[in-house]
Amino acid sequence: MIELKNVDVTVADFNLQQINLSVAKGMYVVILGPTGAGKTVLLESIAGLHTIRAGEVLLDGRDVTNIVPEERGVSIVYQDYTLFPHLTVRENIIFGLKVRHLPQPKIIEELKWICGIFEVEHLLNRLPATLSGGERQRVALARALITKPEILLLDEPLSALDTESREEMHAQLKDTHQKLNITTLHVTHDFEEAMSLADSIVVINQGKIAQVGKPSEIFYHPSSNFVAHFTMARNIFKGKIIGQVGQEKVFKTDGLEFFASSDKHTAQYAVIRAEMVQLTTEKPVAIANSFRGTVKSIVDKGANILVTMDCPPLFECLLPRQQFEKMPLNIGNQVYVSFQPSSVHLI
Amino acid sequence: MQVIRKIIRTASSFWGRHRLLAVFSVLSLLIVLFVLVPLFKIVFLSNKTALWQALQDTTVLKSILLTLFAALITTVVGFLLGVPLAFILARHNFPLKGVLEGLIDLPIVVPHTAAGIALLFVFGRNYLLGKWFNSIGIQFVDSLAGIIIGMLFVSVPFLINAAKDGFRKVDVRLENVARTLGASPWQAFRRVTFPLARRSILTGTLMMWARGISEFGAVIILTYFPMVTSILIYQRFESYGLTQAIPVAALLVIICAIIFIGFRLFLQREKKLD
Numbered sequence: 001m002i003e004l005k006n007v008d009v010t011v012a013d014f015n016l017q018q019i020n021l022s023v024a025k026g027m028y029v030v031i032l033g034p035t036g037a038g039k040t041v042l043l044e045s046i047a048g049l050h051t052i053r054a055g056e057v058l059l060d061g062r063d064v065t066n067i068v069p070e071e072r073g074v075s076i077v078y079q080d081y082t083l084f085p086h087l088t089v090r091e092n093i094i095f096g097l098k099v100r101h102l103p104q105p106k107i108i109e110e111l112k113w114i115c116g117i118f119e120v121e122h123l124l125n126r127l128p129a130t131l132s133g134g135e136r137q138r139v140a141l142a143r144a145l146i147t148k149p150e151i152l153l154l155d156e157p158l159s160a161l162d163t164e165s166r167e168e169m170h171a172q173l174k175d176t177h178q179k180l181n182i183t184t185l186h187v188t189h190d191f192e193e194a195m196s197l198a199d200s201i202v203v204i205n206q207g208k209i210a211q212v213g214k215p216s217e218i219f220y221h222p223s224s225n226f227v228a229h230f231t232m233a234r235n236i237f238k239g240k241i242i243g244q245v246g247q248e249k250v251f252k253t254d255g256l257e258f259f260a261s262s263d264k265h266t267a268q269y270a271v272i273r274a275e276m277v278q279l280t281t282e283k284p285v286a287i288a289n290s291f292r293g294t295v296k297s298i299v300d301k302g303a304n305i306l307v308t309m310d311c312p313p314l315f316e317c318l319l320p321r322q323q324f325e326k327m328p329l330n331i332g333n334q335v336y337v338s339f340q341p342s343s344v345h346l347i
Numbered sequence: 348m349q350v351i352r353k354i355i356r357t358a359s360s361f362w363g364r365h366r367l368l369a370v371f372s373v374l375s376l377l378i379v380l381f382v383l384v385p386l387f388k389i390v391f392l393s394n395k396t397a398l399w400q401a402l403q404d405t406t407v408l409k410s411i412l413l414t415l416f417a418a419l420i421t422t423v424v425g426f427l428l429g430v431p432l433a434f435i436l437a438r439h440n441f442p443l444k445g446v447l448e449g450l451i452d453l454p455i456v457v458p459h460t461a462a463g464i465a466l467l468f469v470f471g472r473n474y475l476l477g478k479w480f481n482s483i484g485i486q487f488v489d490s491l492a493g494i495i496i497g498m499l500f501v502s503v504p505f506l507i508n509a510a511k512d513g514f515r516k517v518d519v520r521l522e523n524v525a526r527t528l529g530a531s532p533w534q535a536f537r538r539v540t541f542p543l544a545r546r547s548i549l550t551g552t553l554m555m556w557a558r559g560i561s562e563f564g565a566v567i568i569l570t571y572f573p574m575v576t577s578i579l580i581y582q583r584f585e586s587y588g589l590t591q592a593i594p595v596a597a598l599l600v601i602i603c604a605i606i607f608i609g610f611r612l613f614l615q616r617e618k619k620l621d
């Protein structure tokens with residue numbers, strides 16, 4: 001279990017401010033944020049690699065705020081795996097046992113155990129420079145976990161990989177977590193990666209925590225304009241609530257009013273995820289919010305098609321390829337944009 | 348005609364494609380000749396009998412051994428004190444660090460005779476450290492210790508700078524990983540940082556030793572006797588003229604060439620192993 005209480009850290013001219021965080025034992029938590037948000041500094045602070053200016057860090061209830069990294073039981077794996085280039089795979093993996101002066105038979109036993117999990121026996125005599133990306137990651141994980149840490153920190157472990165190896169590594173991480181049930185903190189700037197791995201997501205921006213929640217909460221109920229942007233909601237409108245009809249609020253933005261299911265009484269932003277917006281050639285009957293607009297642009301995203309509509313304002317709609325192909329759309333066409341009031345999230 | 352035209356065409360296309368390489372090669376050749384010709388001359392000017400005689404001259408041999416030995420001790424001292432400084436400079440920031448880094452280069456810049464005089468004012472019998480060392484029986488004038496501090500002063504910047512660059516090239520995150528795996532700062536340094544910076548440090552060590560062997564200005568101020576080889580060459584030249592100085596100089600050049608070329612080859616082999 002990891003607990004951070006009002007933690008402030010300053011590294012060079014970067015500040016982490018008032019970080020409060022609690023990660024239960026065995027959880028897989030993803031720290032999500034843009035480049036320069038302080039994600040890596042946060043991980044390194046938990047590992048004890050930076051001096052904490054204020055606040056405290058507790059690991060399994062033990063105050064480690066002023067404990068050196070080697071006595072914390074926290075392992076870190078960096079983006080490019082940072083294997084020791086002058087040591088063989090075997091020496092890399094047993095590094096943590098050697099510096100602790102474990103007896104040789106014990107080292108051999110642990111090495112055998114970790115090799116069984118990560119399938120690296122055949123690599124033991126190789127140097128890191130000769131390994132593939134996937135092999136490096138397995139070796140790095142083996143090296144980090146052979147010491148049986150209580151916490152595993154992963155700093156952008158998938159970022160440096162091509163799409164194919166990414167999926168492989170992704171599965172490897174999930175599998176490792178299931179096998180060892182180790183509390184894991186995984187840093188990334190990739191929203192989809194966070195969605196698919198995390199029990200819980202911590203969104204961080206400019207050295208501060210922006211939102212903490214389950215992936216679906218972050219996805220459908222972003223707590224701020226920033227989180228909505230970062231999770232690619234795409235349709236974020238500034239405006240205000242101007243009234244109520246039955247259970248639903250009326251939200252007014254530039255040139256447009258629509259219904260939103262919300263128990264809020266005031267709001268600054270309305271967020272409608274692009275994939276929740278429908279496009280139809282005929283005006284739909286059963287949907288409260290529907291507006292006529294002109295197709296402004298069509299961008300092929302592979303599995304999905306991003307269509308920008310001018311109502312005004314501009315709406316972005318993410319159509320599944322199948323649906324798009326059934327419905328010939330061209331720039332300049334007039335079609336209907338519609339979305340359910342329940343798809344509108346007010347901030 | 349056809350053949351000539353073809354040759355011209357090949358030449359002009361070669362010139363077109365490799366102009367930079369061609370110009371740089373010519374310039375490189377000039378500087379290589381400038382360095383090598385005098386060295387070869389000094390070796391081949393001295394006839395074999397004179398060289399043989401110099402080899403049997405105990406004054407010459409003693410002086411060469413003294414020079415190599417003093418430079419070696421200097422390098423060991425420089426290593427023990429300079430590598431820690433290099434590590435601090437590479438890993439930590441503190442006020443006036445830039446100034447300190449500039450000051451460290453100063454011994455390379457100042458005339459070495461001036462360096463010798465400066466050292467005399469600190470390590471001379473009547474001054475500060477000189478008095479203290481004198482009380483424990485070490486004197487820096489006309490002694491091995493004098494040669495060593497003269498060499499140390501002018502050669503240690505080479506090691507500090509090389510080691511600093513070496514440490515800087517080692518990814519801090521490798522140290523971080525080592526620490527989280529249970530290594531103390533000492534273990535991380537010994538098992539990760541130092542081995543990875545080793546080649547730079549070795550090169551710096553070699554440069555320092557070489558600079559020590561060739562030092563003249565700072566040493567002559569502090570210690571005329573016992574005589575290091577550079578001073579012996581000068582003394583022979585002053586007292587007996589060129590013919591007496593050349594064999595000694597040639598001998599030193601040959602010995603140094605063997606040592607340093609050997610060392611370079613060793614480093615290259617290491618690089619291949621990496």
